[in-house]
Structures are given as structure tokens and as C-alpha cells.
Amino acid sequence: EVENYFSNHFYPTNLNQLTQGKETKEFWKKVLFLTQVLSELRYKNKRYLPIDKEFKTQLWVKEWLKRSPLDKQELAISYGKEWVQVLKEMDSFDAEIIVSQLTGHAKFGKTSTQIATKLGIEPMEVAFLLQHAISQLMDKINNKKESYPLFYLIYQESSGDRYSSLSQSTKLTAHYLENGRSIEEIAIKRKLKVNTIAEHVIELAIIFPDFEVARFIPRDEYERLNALFNRHEAISYEELVVKMPRVPFSWYRLIQVERSRTFE
Structure with missing residues (x-):
């Protein structure tokens, strides 16, 4: 049955x-x-x-734009030129599939169902076609990285170093954390304020959903903080310190981030 299906559909x-x-x-x-x-x-x-409402992706775009040495208009023009060039190098059908997904000014990307209807195929087949087209796009970028510096930067950040999109300072903190160092130890080692390292930890918790928050808060306080949030999810830091005066803002923020993952 599977062989019969793919004999008449894209494989x-x-x-x-x-x-x-x-x-x-x-x-x-x-x-x-x-x-x-x-x-x-x-x-x-x-x-x-915005087509992507995920905070992690939105934060990545903001940071990516900040890191670019180009003026934003120059960046937009260069990015557009890379799109035009790489699409010209792709198979025309693959390029059409790619373009159909793009959203921009006064243009909305089509859904798989809309594309399927237009091509007279099934939505599942569109998913295969799209993945094939993306694969070709990534191959073109990787094989001619000098022609697509902006695309290649995204390619690297998506398939290379987990921390490649971070600032150098946050990245260094992340590597110290991976080696088992505490926030206080990192602050001493790097001659930075504890609050600065704590801000790095919060950033890492926001960006990486698998980042463990509990290790940075003593167990009793962690459980008590969650109990307070269970009773009052929108509790402010000012309200919280009335009940737990010695809780630093970073613990409050880390609990917020962790709970946002649970309730998304």
C-alpha cells in the first residue's frame, strides 16, 4: 500500500x-x-x-538585527538580494514551493492546504515537498556560503553551536555553568557583579526551554515560591517580597520563566 502510494506521489x-x-x-x-x-x-x-509569536524566536530576531554591522535598510536589501540569488539557483518547482510559504509586506504565506488545492495534491505530500525544498535551500547555502553570508549565518546558528546566537558574555557564562560553576563562582572568576551573571542565567532560561531553573534556587525556597505562584499566578515581585523578604529578583524571574513554559 505504501509503495503504491509513493508510486503516484512525491517520494x-x-x-x-x-x-x-x-x-x-x-x-x-x-x-x-x-x-x-x-x-x-x-x-x-x-x-x-508577526507570524511567529514565540518569545524565543522574537528575541533571536532582535539580537540578530542588533549584531549586524549593516544599517537595517542595507541589511534588508542584502537579505532580499540573497533570496533572489538562491531562488534562481534552485529547481523552479522547489523555488515556487519555498516562495509560497513566505510572508512579507502585503504578502501572506500560503498554508499546506492552500498549496495542496492549487497543485491538486494532498497536504501530506506538500509537507514532503516543502521539506525537500528546504533541504535543497540549505544545501545551496552551505555549498556557496561566500555567496550567502546572511543566510549562512542563520544556517550556522541553527545547526552549529547551541550558544552561537548569544552575546560573548552570556555565552561564556553558559559554558561556565555547563562545567558546574555556580553564579557566585562565575561572578568571582569573571570579576563581574552577581546580578550580571544572574541576568545571563535568566536570558538562558528564556531562550532554552530545557534549561534547568531549579538548580539556581534552594529547594525549600523553590517549593515555597511555586506554592505562592499557585495561589496567585500574577503576583508581583513587590507583593512576593512581603511574604519572602530575602528572595532576589532573579529567583522570582526564573520561576516566572519556568511557569510560562508549563502554561504555554
């Missing part, structure tokens, strides 16, 4: 998705959102509905 034969599923998904999510942001920026439009 994925060369997908990075099969071995690099997480990286491919991360790359495509970032490319889609950055394309929308830079397109609207090019038209100087600040009033639009």
Missing part, C-alpha cells in the same frame, strides 16, 4: 530532515520570521501581525 529521497530534523526546523522558522521582519522594515511598516 522524499534526500532530506536533511531525516537526520537533522531539529536543525532544519529551527533554520526554516528563523528564515521565515526574519523574512517578514525585514520585508516590513524595508517598507518602514511597524504595524503588522
Whole structure:
């Protein structure tokens, strides 16, 4: 039955998705959102509905734009030129599938159902076609990285170092944490304030959903903080310190971040 299905439908034969599923998904999510942001920026439009409401992705885009040495308009133009060039190098059908997904100024990406209806195929087949097209896009970028510096930067950040999108200071803190150092030890080692390192920890907790929060808060306080949040989810820091006067703001913020994952 499976053989019969694929004899009449597209069969994925060369997908990075099969071995690099997480990286491919991360790359495509970032490319889609950055394309929308830079397109609207090019038209100087600040009033639009972002296609990605995930805080982690939105934070990544803001940081990515900050790190670029180019003026934002120059960046948008360069990014657009890379899109045009890489699409020209792709198979025309793959390029069409890719473009159909893009959202920008006065343009909305099509859903799998809309594409399927247009092509007269099933939505599941569209998913295979899209993954194949993204795989081809990533291969083109990786093979000619000098031609696509902006795309390659996103490619690296999606498939390389877990911490590549962080500032150098936060990245260094992350590596110290991985080696078992405490916030206080890192502050002494780096000759920085404890609050600065705590801010790095909060940033890491926001960006990485698997980042363990409980290790930075003594167990009794951790349990008591969660009990207070259970009774009053929107409790402010000012209200909390009335009940737990010695709790630093970083603990309060870490509990907030952790609970936002649970209730998303």
C-alpha cells in the first residue's frame, strides 16, 4: 500500500530532515520570521501581525538585527538580494514551493492546504515537498556560503553551536555553568557583579526551554515560591517580597520563566 502510494506521489529521497530534523526546523522558522521582519522594515511598516509569536524566536530576531554591522535598510536589501540569488539557483518547482510559504509586506504565506488545492495534491505530500525544498535551500547555502553570508549565518546558528546566537558574555557564562560553576563562582572568576551573571542565567532560561531553573534556587525556597505562584499566578515581585523578604529578583524571574513554559 505504501509503495503504491509513493508510486503516484512525491517520494522524499534526500532530506536533511531525516537526520537533522531539529536543525532544519529551527533554520526554516528563523528564515521565515526574519523574512517578514525585514520585508516590513524595508517598507518602514511597524504595524503588522508577526507570524511567529514565540518569545524565543522574537528575541533571536532582535539580537540578530542588533549584531549586524549593516544599517537595517542595507541589511534588508542584502537579505532580499540573497533570496533572489538562491531562488534562481534552485529547481523552479522547489523555488515556487519555498516562495509560497513566505510572508512579507502585503504578502501572506500560503498554508499546506492552500498549496495542496492549487497543485491538486494532498497536504501530506506538500509537507514532503516543502521539506525537500528546504533541504535543497540549505544545501545551496552551505555549498556557496561566500555567496550567502546572511543566510549562512542563520544556517550556522541553527545547526552549529547551541550558544552561537548569544552575546560573548552570556555565552561564556553558559559554558561556565555547563562545567558546574555556580553564579557566585562565575561572578568571582569573571570579576563581574552577581546580578550580571544572574541576568545571563535568566536570558538562558528564556531562550532554552530545557534549561534547568531549579538548580539556581534552594529547594525549600523553590517549593515555597511555586506554592505562592499557585495561589496567585500574577503576583508581583513587590507583593512576593512581603511574604519572602530575602528572595532576589532573579529567583522570582526564573520561576516566572519556568511557569510560562508549563502554561504555554
